[in-house]
Amino acid sequence: MDRPVTTSADTPLRVWVVSDGRPGIENQGLGLADALAALRPVELSVKRIGWRGGLGALPWWLNLAPLPALSPGSDIAPPWPDIWIAAGRATLPLSLRMRRWSKGATYVVQLQDPRVPSSAFDLVIPPKHDRLQGDNVLPIVGSPHRVTPARLAADYERFRAQLEPLPRPRVAVLIGGKSKAFGLSPERAASMAHEIERPILQEGGSVLLTFSRRTPEDAKALLSARLRHLPGMIWDGEGDNPYFAFLAAADYVLVTEESTNMTTEAASTGKPVFILKLEGESLKFRLYHEELERLGAARPFGGAFHSWTYQPLNETTRAAAEVLRRYDARAGNR
Structure with a gap:
């Protein structure tokens, strides 16, 4: 079986957070996953990938057979998740193929600007200052995080x-x-x-x-x-x-x-x-x-402290709500 299990609002969504394990990258995915879990039951798996033989340093399009090229312990194999959250250049060879591998059942979310056409993913969530636009692009202020x-x-x-x-x-x-x-x-x-x-x-x-x-x-x-x-x-x-x-x-x-x-x-x-x-x-x-x-x-910072008030940023929750809205809308159309 290589497709995710169909879920309802009461069934945990199987969510993978995929990165090369660098904390600054991984925590963005975990932040979004945490925010999803605050809105819907989630079964979370963290996947830290590596590449054999220096393939991780090559452009994604030269990695023609990514699954066999993964280093031991990467643990990328079916059954595929309901929602795939990936961040960082190292994940692109996998993210770009996940919709095909899952026969369109996995909802593929790529964080940051992947520098490939956004149509290759279900949703791209870049920072606004990257100035990336598109129907399946959700720009946010800054990056997803785990601060609550x-x-x-x-x-x-x-x-x-x-x-x-x-x-x-x-x-x-x-x-x-x-x-x-x-x-x-x-x-x-x-x-x-x-x-x-x-x-x-x-x-x-x-x-x-x-x-x-x-x-x-x-x-x-x-x-x-x-x-x-x-x-x-x-x-x-x-x-x-x-x-x-x-x-x-x-x-x-x-x-x-x-x-x-x-x-x-x-x-x-x-x-x-x-x-x-x-x-x-x-x-x-x-x-x-x-x-x-x-x-x-x-x-x-001008060398002195002074106080003011503002509405705390809550972009991670906004992004999670949009991921679920789009995921549910697609699931309802299948």
């Missing part, structure tokens, strides 16, 4: 003993780093540390500092050394990750400009979000930040 009020509250409880005594304002500082368009040199890290330190000292607050896998080691070491004397917490990558707890505890959030994921997650909290400048420029990211400013969620 319940998740924030639960993670805050895990770190309450460390966070509760910290003086306010508590400032979460989310540092990314190197990307195609942006960089973070030691010089910029030093000036960034000064920009962050000064208003925290002035207001008598505390810092909640965390880094991403893209943060250069020299920049990480410099920022940690320059900000360690402040009250607060600096996560060094060891032990439990307090990222969601930091978002829950924060009065303000600072986030570097190159990360769609971290910025979207911060803007989903409803707390003032300030964008930290890196080295480099990007039209797409400028459009994204302008959209966040238009929505009242984020502003450039």
Whole structure:
């Protein structure tokens, strides 16, 4: 049997989240799956794929027989899911064939801009700043994510003993780093540390500092050394990750400009979000930040904190509701 089992509103939808396992990519798919599960019973499977012999570095159209080319443990085999959620270039050889393999029964959702015609999928969910359009394209502000009020509250409880005594304002500082368009040199890290330190000292607050896998080691070491004397917490990558707890505890959030994921997650909290400048420029990211400013969620960081209110971003739930609407409409027409 290579077709999904037909489901009703009371029967769990069999949902696969497929990626190469990188957390920033996988979490987008998991965020959408979590939002689906909040609206409909879901049986979730997470599939982390790899390719034999360096095929993953080749263009998707050179991978002519993808199933035999998967590395051991990829676990892509029938029975196929009801909904396939994939993200990242590595998944394209599979996503592009899933409708044929399932004889049209699997609803194929591709996150981000796949850079192939969107007609190859049932639905493409890219960030608005990619400026992709089409009947089966659902642009959203930022990216799908796993930040929910319940998740924030639960993670805050895990770190309450460390966070509760910290003086306010508590400032979460989310540092990314190197990307195609942006960089973070030691010089910029030093000036960034000064920009962050000064208003925290002035207001008598505390810092909640965390880094991403893209943060250069020299920049990480410099920022940690320059900000360690402040009250607060600096996560060094060891032990439990307090990222969601930091978002829950924060009065303000600072986030570097190159990360769609971290910025979207911060803007989903409803707390003032300030964008930290890196080295480099990007039209797409400028459009994204302008959209966040238009929505009242984020502003450039000018060296001082101030408060405002806005409607927290809830694009992941909106995308999940649209996936289910389209899935149900197609199922009803079969």
